[in-house]
Amino acid sequence: FNFGRNEVRNFLVANACFWLDEYHIDALRVDAVSSMLYLDYSRKPGQWHPNIYGGRENLEAIDFLKEANATAYKNYPGIMMIAEESTAYPGITAPTDAGGLGFGLKWNMGWMHDTLQYLHEEPINRKWHHNEITFSMVYAYSEHYVLPISHDEVVYGKGSVYGKMPGNDWQKYAGVRALFAYQWAHPGKKLSFMGNEVAQYGEWDHDGSIDWDALEWPNHRGVQKLVADLNALYRESPALWSQDFDPAGFQWLTSDDADHNTLSFVRIGKNGEQMVVVVNFSGEAWENYQVPLTKGGKWTEVLTTDDASYGGSDIHNGTFDAVKGEYHSRDWSAKITVPALGAVFLKPEL
Secondary structure (H helix, E strand, O other), X not given: OOOOOHHHHHHHHHHHHHHHHHOOOOEEEEOOHHHHHEOOOOXXXXXXXXXXXOOOEOHHHHHHHHHHHHHHHHHOOOOEEXXXXXXXXXXXXXXXXXXXXXXXXXXXXHHHXXXXXXXXXXXXXXXXXXXXXXXXXXXXXXXXXXXXXXXXXXXXXXXXXXXXXXXXXXXXXXXXXXXXXXXXXXXXXXXXOOOHHHOOOOOOOOOOOOOHHHHHOHHHHHHHHHHHHHHHHHHOOHHHOOOOOOHHHEEEEEEEEHHXXXXXXXXXXXXXXXXXXXXXXOOOOEEEEEEEEOOOOEEEEEEEOOOHHHOOOOOOOOEEEOEEEEEOOEXXXXXXXXXXXXXXXXXXXX
């Protein structure tokens, strides 16, 4: 598109508004924003001309994106404009009046790629790839991110989410459950493509339906039930979402336990609500695993991906007391059992 022409920009902005107005859609994802932002994107020397300042930025496209986002948000409050942008261009989700492009969310392609690459490894090898599962927190607050496991990840021979997991059937289902728990607990909004929630065997086929017949099997029903329960826990737990875009909403408890393939962190809500999450990406359950905690008193396991109703081995921790004593720079800790390829959500008593 020639974004420098008024009639072209007007047509494209009106097109966006048409979908929002006539079809009442919730959000628009603008694909391949990087190809719009840079004049030299996928072009060789001599195939592009610099802008009026001698730079590589497409100034007309940048103005168009600002106009499209500002117009959409002004006319349709509550919608979401999402950028699929693969570079480190600054201010994708900053307000237009602050010089940003004005998107509501940016596709976190780094989180998606690193997480799936890490989970593709056999559990025994994951200790050598631990940085891939922790690196996302280095830049988590540089934009307002959505964590996508989208159509792009389950087509063209890439396999379904279930198919990406190593190991036997039990390990594959458990890996899917651990992935979803980690995604729901990680700062950022959540996006999962249809079919993921039933752990269908095959990748997505645009000429066919979701593999609903998979729900005839208990392990697929278990994944579906977990997703429903994660959604319910998420909605009732402001700690998991109210400070998604604020560093105050997340603290590592242990980020360096590569030998156990295990992460622990606390999510914190605007009013001080807390949820501790421990994720074990290894193929072995860890008994008497010491977890740093943020406060004393009683803690309760409010969800485990290893519950029998999900297809797990039914390891539970119930309610337990935090023990006084410094551990990983915290004043409290507890020893729990963290299931293999599983995640537990722990909540303190008020």
